[in-house]
Amino acid sequence: MRSPSSFAVLAAALAQAHAQYLVNDLSFGYGPRIAPEGQPQIPNYGMQGRPGLPELLSNKIILTPVAPGNQRGAVWSSNQLNQQNWIADVEFRANGPERGGGNLNIWLARDGAHVIGTESIYTVGRFDGLALVIDQHSGSGGMLRGFLNDGTTDYRSQHNVDSLAFGQCSFGYRNLGRPTQIKIRQTDQKFSIEVAGRPCLESDKIRLPPGYNVGITAASADTPDSFEVFKLVVLTDDSHHYGGSDNTQHHDSYASHQENTHQQDQHYQQQQQQEEPKRKMNFGRGGQAKIEDPYDNVIPDQDASTISTQQAQFADLHNRVQSINHHLSSIFRTLGQNHGVGEQRHAELSSMINDVKNFLHRLDKLDVLEHRMGDVERELRSLRSELSGKLRESENAIKYHVSDKHEALHEHVKEHAGTGHTKLILVIILSQAVLAGAFYMYKKRKSSPKKYL
Template sequence: MRLLQSSTLAFGLATTAKLVEAQAQFLVNELSFGYTGRINDRGQATVPGFSIQGTPDVPEVLSNKIILTPPHPGNTRGAIWADQQNKYQTWVADVDFRVNGPERGSGNLNIWLARRGNQEIGSSSVYTVNRFDGLALVIDQHGGSGGMIRGFLNDGSTDFKAHQSVDSLAFGHCNYPYRNLGRPSQIKLRQTHQVFKVEVDGHLCFESDKITIPPGYFFGITAAAGDNPDSFEIFKMVTMTENLDAKHDAPSQQQGQPIQNQAQAQTSYGRKANQNNGNNNGNSNGNSDDPFDDYIPDANADAITSSKAQFADLHNRIQSTNHHLSSIFRQVAGLNNIGEKRHEETSKAIHDVKQLLYKLDRLDSLQNEISKLQRDLRDMRSDINLKVKDSEHAVKSFIGTNHGNMLEHVAVQAAPRHGKLIFVIIGSQILIVAAYIYYERKKTLPKKYL
């Protein structure tokens, strides 16, 4: 029965969370553009409520998009910043963008929510900005990937331009191949009372329940292109909130300090231990880079003199313990997902190895067949040599036997015969002599006259 009650309670909480998330959203006109399909309804090359700047030229504003960096030339920068602050605690910001470029194009797109906005960031990227207070969402090809979306936080104490490893400051990321899709991509930033989310094309990229961006920060979009440039195009930026009347003034520096500490703790999450440079010295004063540090200083029991102070101290420590448990549960869930992924990769690798071993077995059988073929070829060669020798011996024997008879036959049959020639010559001479004698005798006979 307890299990049924807990399941019903979990389902109710999940349903309530979805209903809360699905509450009606209202458009914030002064922080939006392009929601009608046109950047400027008056046909002007400006964006109402936003300032545009760029290097070396100002970005081109077309009827339905803004080209922050053109496809030519390279090493260009462009930026668009809201003129008014975001004065809402809960909000949703949609940015539609498209990136086109050559095969090895380079560049990055940065979506900002910063306290001083254009004054301290301008057209800089997360790699060239100095100190800023706020959120930066970077879209680039980090680490040679096909595309990645990463989130960065800063409370103004970290100089990103001078930092040795800016990439290690990211608190969340997801892979997203954004280049040359032929269609706009949608990035959605969602801030509620419980969680901060980043979604891309309707799918969750990353989220955190430890981030709360206070009111009074400026929205902005900057883009930077390299030598082989990508063209970054912005189609719209739409900001919505649940209650247009629930505006809040920008908090003072003292009021915003707890959120800044929270942002700094989230930024510090995942840094290497050697970045502390040994400055902690074992103190638990809230300056540690440990993500599970509760930032509650140790107190002497004698200092708690009232039940109210005791309850407050106990409440704070229980709350901190709950935060730690939530962080541990998230870490365990993440490790479980990583373990499953590693298991799948290992299973796939084992399958590939089995396939290779099967191919090696086939190679052994093929090698045996080749060896058998070699033996057959050697036997065939021996047989051919033997046959050739037998044929040669037979030919020699036949020629040696018949050669003498052939010579004798030629000598007998082809020898010249002179008897007939002599008979013909002598006979012809006799006939000539007889004819001559007959002629002479006939000439000397007496003539008879009639």
């Protein structure tokens, strides 16, 4: 049963929703399906991605998958936001491993599909508009930061892009198991941002002009986060541009979606409250802890003779049936929790078994590698023995040929050395004799008497 405060909150939310008009050309995710069945595209939106396009499901868009990493995805509106006062409502979810990383960027920029595409705030160049960046900045559990640019600043060439943020707020967004809502609001008085229903940023000096496209981009790291977008809804209080029966039908659908979402949130909160530990701790005498168990607070047994009237019997029976009902409800909740824990442990055990199987497969590969290494070792040994034999044969052949040639050369030199020396000696003696004879004749002619005419 709902409490009066719950009805008041729901009525206030519905009254606020009915005060706005849905901009159908800039919205998706407010109905049962994001895109009509059988169509691979979102009406009035275009998807971009590197290396592949984002995955479009019936109720969400997966901009970056769980694996592999270093992926980029984007979705951009084909039409422009031409209203002065508006509300942009975005719901997303981020899942990933413990040390996963990445960022989600919400844009209101001029010609964003061509100027920005799949870029993030760290890789974009010049752009004209607003960027809201959601990541784990500086090791925080989660942070939203706002950036403004009039088209003159090149963010890609900046050494410290983080210093250009005009505001920030911290919040947790990873592995929550449920979508996180970000609501951007612009009125005549102020510009504000809410995260999960709580104020994040607010300023009366920021006012975005009309003519911007709405887009969402995401980028994952080596160990990736998976970013999923469930809804992007734009509301305005200007009924001149988006009036009529068709818009009223879509607006009623969005109001019904908001009511269902609010009911689901309340149900989730009530379930969380019911699943809180029932036991309370207090301190009794001596300062020792004493645990109070609500299951001990049961209706005490009474003697039947003490119940004399029919009204007392009915009251006692009513109380005991009600107590049994409470205990049964507690048992069912405990069973449900145990079932959830069992499913989680089963999933963990299945994951561990898969890891063991993968490890065993690797061990099989190691056995194959060991066999191959043994084959290589045997091949090397046989090659070594063959090389040793070839070297010995080559050595013997070289020795044989060298010794044979040496002996032949020795005999040849010995054979020709004697005659060669004798001829040389004879030539020297004859040349000396000729020189001596010539000298003798010269002296004889010189000593002979001279004849004069």
